[in-house]
Amino acid sequence: MLFGPVFAREVFIAPRRPRTYIARAAYVSALLVLMCTAWLVLSGTQVVRDLGDLARFGSAVFQLLALLQVALAVFSSAMLAASAVAQEKDRGTMMLLLLTRLSNTELVLGKLLASLLQVLVMLAAAVPLFLLTALLGGVSYGQIARVFAVTAAAVVACGSLGSTFALWREKTFQALAMTVLALVSWLALGEGVDRGLLGESWGGIPARNWAVAVSPWLAAQEVLRPSIAGSGVLGPGTSTADLFLVSAFLIATALNGLSVIMVRRWNCSQEERAVLRDEEPGPRESIWGAEHDLKIAGVEAGGESPLATTPSPGIGGAEPSAPRPQGPKPKPQGPTSRSPRALRSPSRTRPVWDNPVLWREMRTWAYGRRTLVLRLAYLLLFALAAGAMHSFLSSGTPLTVGRAALALVPVVLLSLVLVNAQAVTSITSERDGRALDLLLVTDLTSKEVVFGKLGGVFYNTKEMVLLPMLLCGYLWWARALSLENLLYLCGGLAVLYVFVAVVGIHSGMIHDNSRGAIAISLGTVFFLFVGVAVCMRIMLAFSGSFDVQLQPFLVFMVGGGAGLYAALGARNPSRAIACASFACPFFTFYAITSFLLGYTLGVFLITAAVYGFFVLAMLIPAIYEFDVATGRTLADEG
Numbered sequence: 001m002l003f004g005p006v007f008a009r010e011v012f013i014a015p016r017r018p019r020t021y022i023a024r025a026a027y028v029s030a031l032l033v034l035m036c037t038a039w040l041v042l043s044g045t046q047v048v049r050d051l052g053d054l055a056r057f058g059s060a061v062f063q064l065l066a067l068l069q070v071a072l073a074v075f076s077s078a079m080l081a082a083s084a085v086a087q088e089k090d091r092g093t094m095m096l097l098l099l100t101r102l103s104n105t106e107l108v109l110g111k112l113l114a115s116l117l118q119v120l121v122m123l124a125a126a127v128p129l130f131l132l133t134a135l136l137g138g139v140s141y142g143q144i145a146r147v148f149a150v151t152a153a154a155v156v157a158c159g160s161l162g163s164t165f166a167l168w169r170e171k172t173f174q175a176l177a178m179t180v181l182a183l184v185s186w187l188a189l190g191e192g193v194d195r196g197l198l199g200e201s202w203g204g205i206p207a208r209n210w211a212v213a214v215s216p217w218l219a220a221q222e223v224l225r226p227s228i229a230g231s232g233v234l235g236p237g238t239s240t241a242d243l244f245l246v247s248a249f250l251i252a253t254a255l256n257g258l259s260v261i262m263v264r265r266w267n268c269s270q271e272e273r274a275v276l277r278d279e280e281p282g283p284r285e286s287i288w289g290a291e292h293d294l295k296i297a298g299v300e301a302g303g304e305s306p307l308a309t310t311p312s313p314g315i316g317g318a319e320p321s322a323p324r325p326q327g328p329k330p331k332p333q334g335p336t337s338r339s340p341r342a343l344r345s346p347s348r349t350r351p352v353w354d355n356p357v358l359w360r361e362m363r364t365w366a367y368g369r370r371t372l373v374l375r376l377a378y379l380l381l382f383a384l385a386a387g388a389m390h391s392f393l394s395s396g397t398p399l400t401v402g403r404a405a406l407a408l409v410p411v412v413l414l415s416l417v418l419v420n421a422q423a424v425t426s427i428t429s430e431r432d433g434r435a436l437d438l439l440l441v442t443d444l445t446s447k448e449v450v451f452g453k454l455g456g457v458f459y460n461t462k463e464m465v466l467l468p469m470l471l472c473g474y475l476w477w478a479r480a481l482s483l484e485n486l487l488y489l490c491g492g493l494a495v496l497y498v499f500v501a502v503v504g505i506h507s508g509m510i511h512d513n514s515r516g517a518i519a520i521s522l523g524t525v526f527f528l529f530v531g532v533a534v535c536m537r538i539m540l541a542f543s544g545s546f547d548v549q550l551q552p553f554l555v556f557m558v559g560g561g562a563g564l565y566a567a568l569g570a571r572n573p574s575r576a577i578a579c580a581s582f583a584c585p586f587f588t589f590y591a592i593t594s595f596l597l598g599y600t601l602g603v604f605l606i607t608a609a610v611y612g613f614f615v616l617a618m619l620i621p622a623i624y625e626f627d628v629a630t631g632r633t634l635a636d637e638g
Helices: 003-015 018-045 051-090 094-098 104-125 127-136 139-167 172-194 208-216 214-224 242-266 268-274 289-304 356-363 371-394 400-433 435-440 444-462 460-478 483-512 514-539 545-566 575-596 601-624 626-630
Strands: none
Touching: 003 104, 003 371, 003 483, 018 051, 018 104, 018 289, 051 094, 051 127, 051 139, 051 172, 051 214, 051 400, 051 514, 094 289, 104 127, 104 139, 104 242, 127 139, 139 172, 139 214, 139 242, 172 208, 172 214, 172 371, 172 400, 172 514, 208 214, 208 242, 214 242, 356 444, 371 400, 400 444, 400 483, 400 514, 444 460, 444 483, 444 601, 460 483, 460 514, 483 514, 483 545, 483 601, 514 545, 514 575, 545 575, 575 601
């Protein structure tokens, strides 16, 4: 085929998987339920008198569905493309693909389009549903065509971004985190250009047109404007949103071209990299990190092992190994100028803690040294958000909660997604590297593994957890938030951070497929946020009656609960998880209603109780049924 055997295999294999059809049906059904719910809201709160009311309803529903589809497509395409390539690296099959007759173009484009095939097919399945909105009026077929063109272009561009990062970076968490940071920076750049932060016009072209050409979100919003039907930017019959199609094509071409050129250099072995740097090839880095390997190499160069004089506790309390026999010191091989680090031997080895899992997560570079780049990028985004808040204060404009939320909410959502990505990849990387099987045959207890991983997650993402709370403290200092609400906000954030971390650990343990575990974990967190946003968007049009709000959302509560249970409890059935899954949407809806009514204490108590119970429902099976959850069984013992 045109894109090689990798894409051809996905085309032939995908129709054989039942989950392919389940995903399509679930996506279209969710959009249809959303449309029907909007109609129930309209008929329950207003009287439909003429065709004009139907046209306004059709336009409102089309805008809601289009923006929701763009948000889902942008996030899912980037994450699926990044996780598909990262899974090949974790399993060690990327090197096998490079050894075949596949060209660089077939490898890069084939893997990219194979990962995006599911998203593109789901978009095609939603076309008939969007055409129904045109029958209500207020929407033209040209708008529908442009919305799907912008969405498909965003899918290819964002997928190329995720694929490029995954081909470049060696660790799964690095690829996912850099993809998320790049997406947020991309959208933030479009918003900044649209608001005129970089100038009102460039080259005689208004900043709004440049922002639409850059951001898929703004391009979709531009398509939804009825006034663009007869405008012509690139020519008669074109719109400003067509600029995004050109920029998306250029972005995808540049990213994939870079990947095609650099794929073999990025994914060569450590020995080949040493040759490229004109150095001697060295041993591969172990799971304990490069720093630990350098110290061990220095000890071996010195000839005497510190184990002979300094005993080290074994894993899980085992007895230390016997000292090595003393012998003549071997002479270092090769020129010493090539390996100066080997001459700096430490006086003793580093002691391992009682929990070796937590020690490895906190005291070694288990996820690579390039995580420092991720932290710097997050600090930069945090500085921009804090600078936006400070600009309101310096200009004399009162810093209200609504204005502060424009800077605070993106930072919080980004930190929650990154914490969840760190948690799920901490388990999937162990499974793909065949290290999880080694942990299961040791005398490590389930508590040591689970709490060791959770401790490592929060240690490695401490900046992403503490800085949003620090920004909340700034709101209190600026008197935009009371001390009571500050405590409620920080306490609620702490509960949510623990919740997303446990969701990641739980998803990584119960799913054998690493790509599926990552998709379900990140998808659960993302869809939870999107569902809350959609609910709040529709609720603003409701009356103040709780009964009117509750009736149309009963379907959402049941559907959301079923989705949570299918993602988190179907493979490891638990009554507690089932109760938490179906209770979470209802109490989240009640918390949103309480927030709109100003009952901040009720919001905190509901959030802490519901999500705290959900955390316990996932942690208890992980700790006390660890053997069943991970596949280890004790049935054959004794």
